[in-house]
Amino acid sequence: MHIKELEYHTPVSLAEACALLSSGGPGAKIFAGGTDILPDLKRNRINAGSLISLAALDGLKKIEKRGAALWIGPLVSPDTLDRSALVREIFPGLSEAAASMAANQVRGMATTGGNLCSAVPSADLPPSLLTAEAELVLTSSAGERRLALKDFFLGPRKTALRQDEILTGILIPEFPRGTGTAYDKFQARDASALAIAGAAARLTVKDNKIVKALVAIGACAPTPLLLAAAGEFLTGKEPTEQNFARAGELAAQGVKPISDIRGSEQYRRDICRVLTIRVLRRALTCSKR
Numbered sequence: 154m155h156i157k158e159l160e161y162h163t164p165v166s167l168a169e170a171c172a173l174l175s176s177g178g179p180g181a182k183i184f185a186g187g188t189d190i191l192p193d194l195k196r197n198r199i200n201a202g203s204l205i206s207l208a209a210l211d212g213l214k215k216i217e218k219r220g221a222a223l224w225i226g227p228l229v230s231p232d233t234l235d236r237s238a239l240v241r242e243i244f245p246g247l248s249e250a251a252a253s254m255a256a257n258q259v260r261g262m263a264t265t266g267g268n269l270c271s272a273v274p275s276a277d278l279p280p281s282l283l284t285a286e287a288e289l290v291l292t293s294s295a296g297e298r299r300l301a302l303k304d305f306f307l308g309p310r311k312t313a314l315r316q317d318e319i320l321t322g323i324l325i326p327e328f329p330r331g332t333g334t335a336y337d338k339f340q341a342r343d344a345s346a347l348a349i350a351g352a353a354a355r356l357t358v359k360d361n362k363i364v365k366a367l368v369a370i371g372a373c374a375p376t377p378l379l380l381a382a383a384g385e386f387l388t389g390k391e392p393t394e395q396n397f398a399r400a401g402e403l404a405a406q407g408v409k410p411i412s413d414i415r416g417s418e419q420y421r422r423d424i425c426r427v428l429t430i431r432v433l434r435r436a437l438t439c440s441k442r
């Protein structure tokens with residue numbers, strides 16, 4: 154398993170990175186943490202003529218408040234997400250997703266942007282970010298555009314990112330008061346395993362009524378899925394065990410899992426049901442803080 158010879162660029166500005174990407178054509182690939190792209194190159198899963206590292210672009214490594222929104226740079230590692238006091242306070246479900254990923258070494262090398270752009274169905278960060286109604290900033294030499302994360306994933310390893318575009322920011326709108334978030338993952342062993350299923354929930358509760366509910370599932374369809382039926386069912390209802398159980402059933406019906414070595418289709422549906430109930434309970438507890 155050798156990587157064939159290729160060019161490696163380390164641009165010092167975003168404009169330079171965009172220019173290299175567009176002049177390099179389809180063989181030019183962005184290199185962030187390398188934890189997905191290096192194994193892909195070794196296994197000949199992708200063809201690359203050049204790698205464009207983002208490592209020198211410090212502006213893409215920040216987590217900060219921008220107005221009322223939370224801004225996450227694409228080079229923020231899962232380890233940094235997990236340790237960030239700001240993320241833990243505003244969006245604990247995302248910290249939980251980041252903490253659930255891989256082992257220490259990979260959590261420190263990998264990036265949030267890479268986790269989204271790889272578009273692997275079992276990735277841990279997309280479900281939480283979907284429940285946050287996150288927006289992506291995509292930049293090329295031609296300018297910048299914004300895209301809702303729900304429109305970004307097109308299929309396994311396929312996204313709406315154009316060849317000449319770089320993901321340069323993830324914007325999370327402010328959550329209303331009384332909002333709680335949570336993520337849970339079922340995996341075959343305790344560490345460094347991909348999700349058999351992952352579930353994220355976001356609940357906003359006021360006067361014991363659910364004002365807004367979003368549930369998203371990973372690893373149980375060709376893309377991470379926002380499950381509208383479960384969210385719509387909960388909206389306007391009381392946050393009771395009975396209603397959470399029904400939302401769990403709707404989540405299990407809404408996914409499209411495959412059967413593989415890690416679990417059958419029915420097994421994955423059962424796991425989705427259980428995980429959905431668990432994350433709803435935890436999001437409810439979190440909403441009362």
Ligand SMILES: Cc1cc2nc3c(=O)[nH]c(=O)nc-3n(C[C@H](O)[C@H](O)[C@H](O)COP(=O)(O)OP(=O)(O)OC[C@H]3O[C@@H](n4cnc5c(N)ncnc54)[C@H](O)[C@@H]3O)c2cc1C
Pocket residue numbers: 182183184185186187188189190191192227253254255256259262263264265266267268269270271275276277278314318319320321345346347348
């Ligand atoms: C041992 C191991 C365990 C793992 N465990 C987990 C796990 O538990 N959960 C999980 O979700 N993942 C896991 N992964 C997968 C991987 O670590 C993550 O998907 C990681 O977040 C990818 O980020 P990266 O920066 O390394 O991406 P890279 O490998 O650098 O890039 C991945 C892809 O995204 C593109 N890309 C990256 N950044 C950008 C950008 N800003 N703009 C445009 N394109 C971009 C690259 O061109 C490439 O196609 C694991 C990987 C390994 C090796």
